[in-house]
Amino acid sequence: MKISIGLRLFASVLLAILAVAASAVFLLRQDVLERFGDYAAQVELDRLEELSATLARRYARSGSWDFIPAAHKRAWLADELARRNRNARCGSWRRPHRLHRLHHRRHRRHRRRARRCPWRRLARPCR
Structure with a gap:
């Protein structure tokens, strides 16, 4: 073939x-x-x-x-390194301030209303 x-x-x-x-x-x-x-x-x-x-x-x-416990120096150093690794993985994230959360809640509520009534969006913009 x-x-x-x-x-x-x-x-x-x-x-x-x-x-x-x-x-x-x-x-x-x-x-x-x-x-x-x-x-x-x-x-x-x-x-x-x-x-x-x-x-x-x-x-x-x-x-x-x-400040390092005499009996458990290695364990203290291992714990300190583990704590630093956890902090490095989590980063410097913090919960947003309460007022910041309230602002976003109000903003979401306003957007929901704006979807229901299109003219409200023009009357009351989100601050």
């Missing part, structure tokens, strides 16, 4: 495209894996640097290492 030239050309172009795509995925994967290790190490170094700065401030304030 003879395969037509069009089918052979299509298959060769398809194989070439697949080879290029596979090599690109492989190279990108290698690059990401290499850089991610550096990134993870840098993040840990930054967190340890923050911890060391906090320890230095607390030592300067108290003049001794008494």
Whole structure:
């Protein structure tokens, strides 16, 4: 059975495209894996640097290492690092101020009314 030239050309172009795509995925994967290790190490170094700065401030304030429990130094340091990791993951998010929430509630209520009565939107804009 003879395969037509069009089918052979299509298959060769398809194989070439697949080879290029596979090599690109492989190279990108290698690059990401290499850089991610550096990134993870840098993040840990930054967190340890923050911890060391906090320890230095607390030592300067108290003049001794008494703020660290003598019996559980490693556990205290592990807890402090875990607390810092939790804070870093959560970020500096805070609940909005009560007045801010009330403003948004009033704004939502106004928008609901505006959907029901189109002329109210023109009469009373949200402040």
